[in-house]
Structure formats: structure tokens, C-alpha cells
Amino acid sequence: MGWTGKILRINLSTGTIATEALNMDWADKYLGQRGLASKYLVEEVDPRADPLGPDNKMIMATGPLTGTCASTGGRYSIITKGPLTGAIACSNSGGYFGAELKFAGWDMVIFEGQSPKPVYVTIFDGDVQIRDASGYWGKTVWDTDKGIKAAHQDPQIRVAAIGVAGENEILYACVVNDLHRAAGRSGVGAVMGSKNLKAVAVRGTGGVKVRDFKTFMDATNAGKKVLKENAVTGEGLPAYGTQVLMNVINETGALPTRNGQDVQFESANDISAEAMATPRRSDGKPNLLTNQACFGCTIACGRISKIDETHFTIQNKPEYWHASGGLEYEAAWALGSATGINDLEALTYVNFICNEQAIDPISFGATVGAAMELYETGVIDDAVTGGIKLNFGSAEALVACVEATGKAEGFGKELGLGSKRLTEKYGKPELSMTVKGQEFPAYDPRGIQGMGLTYATSNRGACHLRSYTVSSEILGIPEKTDPLTTDGKAGLVKAFQDATAAVDSSGLCVFTTFAWTLEDIAPQVDAACEGNWTVDKMLEAGERIWNMERMFNNNAGFTAEDDNLPKRLLKDAAKTGPAKGLVAGLDKMLPEYYELRGWTPDGVPTSETVARLAL
């Protein structure tokens, strides 16, 4: 148990809905969520399929611990072939939607084909229907959420939806559930839009059972105690959110600034957690109102913010004079540091719009940063931007950009291509801070060397969540390594990648791993699920998942050449801070990494590796 044992298969081309039993042999090898849904995708989707065509599929998947009392046990993921990268995409979200899907009785939902007209799908326990969404097409996520709950007279419905950006296939459109929790990266919202699927609305009244309740309660209670007593999960994250990192990473000299031209942002403190909690000069109130937990989470790192009503962004827009999801670190970095903007209220507004229209703030902010460099170097001008004065540091420009991109209008459409395609279009591909087409997040590999290998080898394009070596290199979790050296980083990255793949397949949040290791997690999974889930079995599943994703990408046409970093990180040394004079030493880590992985020097899993992992 843990799993419900049932999956839904919805073909949007034909309008057919089928139920089938979960493949338990696969569950034993891939656990759930990221791993198990990726197995389904790999088996069913041609790696060379057009991500936005009818042959791609989109899977919403829970883990075996989703909908249980395990701390953070509320996660779900969206697995598909991503349009931003062309690689396998897996975007993970919290909120309450995932648990609701489980309570409705489903481990996962596989969406196939493309609907001929806009639709939304309702999953009310076993009653599943494809419905006309013409009344919601063109509407924001927030209005769609409100509209669906009202139409079905049930405020307890949980909605995951796309905004106008996803409808128009902005390549980093995301899927937002519960108003401000996002399956954020790699453009999974564009895939949903390509299927003409506006929203999925779920209401579940069933229960979730685990294999051995008594053992499960003991294991989850022990886990909660560890989270509470840990300084990061027990104090730092609830009080400051992930934004606790802004000043820390800036001081480390690893805060990519103005499209990666610098590694420190002189105004980092203005957009930090500390700034969010400080009363504003304008109205005497802090930006941050409170913290919020996702389903089942005893950490509660979520930020709930309210923008100053007199701020230029909303002074004439009372519809935004309320609280909603505030800035977390990656968003604050992308919208602020990557663009050189220090206006916290403006960043909060832009974050609101990213949630309301469902666009990934990391890729959006980083793309604006690249566009600003194009503008300041004279490659593009006002004629291209539609009059937006796109200078670094301009909050007005960022606001104009987010409104245009959210609605896929004017210059917003070009920004919606992502920085790789945008900079290529204007003949300056070296200005794109991406790997495999995806913008990298808030850690500069010149100052945190392990993150260079993390970005270069991430199966979904540049990403911090595939192996968060920042934990070790900066925070000393589980043990401190030197962020400025490449020594030992190949092994560190592999270990983080495999463990994270297992955590992402369980239904738990990866933020627990600031305090938990697999020694804490495996007993919780094992008490919930059949199959004797030891630490070793979880690690093996993680390694198997990593290699399966890699093989999908290789079959999609990726090669070792794509395990690379932007030239800027490899050639231009950091100008300031502890990493001054350093570049990212990827070439010192990558061959060792391939060897540790059991891959050829060309980055292909050897036949021995494939056999060892029973792939």
C-alpha cells in the first residue's frame, strides 16, 4: 500500500477515459511519482516526439507517501517531454492538489493526445469527466480556480491550471495549483496548453492506507522530530523561507548578477528575507505576512506576502491588494539579481503575475536578464522591445515584460522563447545562461563548483533541484566541502542526484533533506509500501531513475556535448568575492563523473551499467 494501485488514462484526442491497475513490478523498481511516471513516459513516448505535438504525453503523478501524515507528504509531479529543452521534464509541486488526487483514488493520471477544443478535466473520486473549457480559455489561473469552484459549488475542489502563457505555448509556462504552488520548470504548462487542457480539478473523499500503520506512525513521528530539531528545517526555513539564502550566497560570491556578468549583487540585502520581514518605510508594514505549509509539511517554508498598496505596480489595481504567494529564493534571484533590480515590492508583484499567469519565474527572470544585456549592448532596441526601456535595474521594464509575457503579447512573445532561442535569434547565443536550453538558477558555479557539474549533467536542463550540492558546499550538510575546489565533486554530485531521484519518487519534499538522509526516509517509505525499502534499495532506485532519464535524453538526440556550461562561466573569471579569479572547472569534474556513473567517455551508460540497474 501507500500506492492506491490505480491509474487514470485520459485520451484528449478521442475523449476516452480508461482506468488501469498500476504496474506493481515497475513500482518496485521506480517507487512512484518522478521515477515511476518517467518509466511510463519512457515506455510510451518516442524520445524524438514533438513536445508540443499529439504524441507527447503529460503525466500527473503522486508518490506512495503523498496523502499520508509523513511530513511534506503532499507532493506530485508533472512528467512529460519538455518543450524548453527537448529533454525529459519532471516538475514537482506542493500545495494541496497532489494529496487530493490521491484521496480521489489515483496514483497518477496520464494525459494523451490533443483535445480539438479547450477542455478541463474533473476528477471527483471515481467520477471523471472531460468538460468544455471555452469559458475559462483566456483567463488567468486565479480566475479559473475561482470559476471552477463556483461552477461545481464546491470550495474544497483543488485546481491545477495554466494561464494565458500556457495556452500560447510560452516555452517556460508552468502549471500552478492552489493559486501559487507550481510545477514550475521546463515548460510543462506549454505541454498542457498544447493539449488544449486548461485545468484539472480534483476532489477526493477516500482515504490513503499504508502497509503497517503502527510502524508508519513511529517512523513519521521520528522524522518530524528530526525536522523540528534541525536549525535549517526547524528555524531557518519557517522564519525566512528559502530566501534565508540571499545574503548567504551573495557573501559566498556565487550570486549570478546581471545575466551572470557578476557574482555578487550590491543590492542583495534589499531583496532578501531580512528585507521582506522589515517594516516598509512607505506604510510601516512588512512585505511578509506569514509563512504557509504545503499539505502535511511540518517545516512551512512558504511565504505569504502583501504588496504595498501605494506601490506603482498596484496603486491603480485593487485586485492585487491582497495576500498571496511571496518570493522564494530562486524567484527573488531571477527577478532581482539576474536583472539587477532591487525593488522588493516590484519583484513581489512580478512573482504574483508569474503565479497568476503560470510562468516559471526562474526562466522568465533569467531571460529578461539576457534581453537586458542584448539591449544594453545595442543588439536590440526600442523597436524590438515595443518601447520597453530594457536597462538592468529597471523595475518598470521588468513589470512591462511580465505583463506582456503572461499574456503572450508583443515583446512578451519573444521573451517567451526563453533565453537560448532569444539570444540565438539575435546572433548572440553566448549571452544565454542555459544548459540544454533551460536557464540556470541562483547559484554561480564559479563560486560553488559542484553546481557547475550539477547544471551540466541535469537531465531536465540546468537546475538546482537535481543535486543540491549547495547543502554540502555552503551549508555543510551532511558534511562541509570546499565550494571553490572541484575535488571530490563528481562523487558528491552523483550521490546527491541518486538520493534526490529517490526522494522525488516518494511523495516527499526535497527540502526535508536539509535534515533528513535516506536513513530517515527509507523507514517511512518501507512502513507505507510493500517491497522492503531499505536505504540501499532507494539509492539503487535513484540511480536507476537517473540512468533511465539519461537514456531517454540520449535517444532524443542529446550527447556529451550538451553536458556543458555557458562560455561565460568557463572563460570569464569571477570579478569579486571569495571566488575572484575562478572559472567553473567543469572539465576537471566531468570525465570522473562519467566514470563513476559507469558511462562511456561519450556519456552513454555502458551495457554493464544498464544490466546492473536492470534497465
Next chain:
Amino acid sequence: MQKALTIDPGKCTGCKQCEMACSYVNEGEFNVSKSRIRVFDFHEEARFVPYTCTQCDEAWCQQACPVNAITTNEMGVKVVHDNLCVGCKVCTIACPFGTVNYNASTGKVIKCDLCGGDPACAAACPTDAITFQDVEQGGFDKMRQWAARTTAGTEPSGPNAPA
């Protein structure tokens, strides 16, 4: 000493651990839709509020029940007896707070019974937004907070203050 659930919404993060603990104790599974305590999310106001039966002294539900299926135990708790309940739902109408509800799968009503004196929701709450304490001292912490504010910033001036 009579004890009661004391709820401090200001400490609630909306995690729903209380709902899962409640449904586990009462239903033998994790099922928040069957929880006797529910957390309400007033999203635009940034407030989360756990809410459940307060065990009224003169309980409307009890008075409305035509078959006397709701009794008061020695701790003052209003308990539904499933063997007597006929599922008429009159108590759900009578309760001014909505905290007695019909369970379609059993044909009986469900409400908080304080888990027989050791409420699972309070034990599961990670932030002490829900505590189980002396019913007569429910306002003690709040009083203490406000008391502290009445003399905040002033010099000690009582008979024991230094001259």
C-alpha cells in the same frame, strides 16, 4: 479538571497534520474529508484557522437529537453513540457551528469526542496552534501577552523596585 482544545489560529500554517491525525484515529486511514477538525484557509487574508466542536455545555446537537444518541461524558464531552444514532441529521441542523456532520458511508453523524481524553490533533500539531489544556485557562497565554504589553518599556515601580 475539565480540559478543552485551545486553538490559536495565529500559529497555524495550514499543514493539515491535525486532520490526518484525526482521521487516522477515527477512521483508521488518512482521510481529511472525514476529519472532525478542519483547517480553513482564508488565502487573501493570510490566515489559517483550525475549527472543531467546542463541546458546548448546553449542546444544541444533544438537545435536538430525537433518540438521545448524544450524551455527555464525565469530561463534559458530547459523544455520539453509533448504536443509537439513526442518521436523521437533525443535530447537524441544530449545531450553530457546523461541527457535527453526517458520514454517508456509515449512515451516522461524526463529531469531535476529544479522542477519549487524549486528542490526536493537538499531539500532531507541529506549531502548538492546537493545544489541550485546562478549560478555565484557555485565555491565560493571551492574557499574559497583553499583560506584558501594559507595562512594556516602563521602569519597575513596585514596592520592590530599586530606589
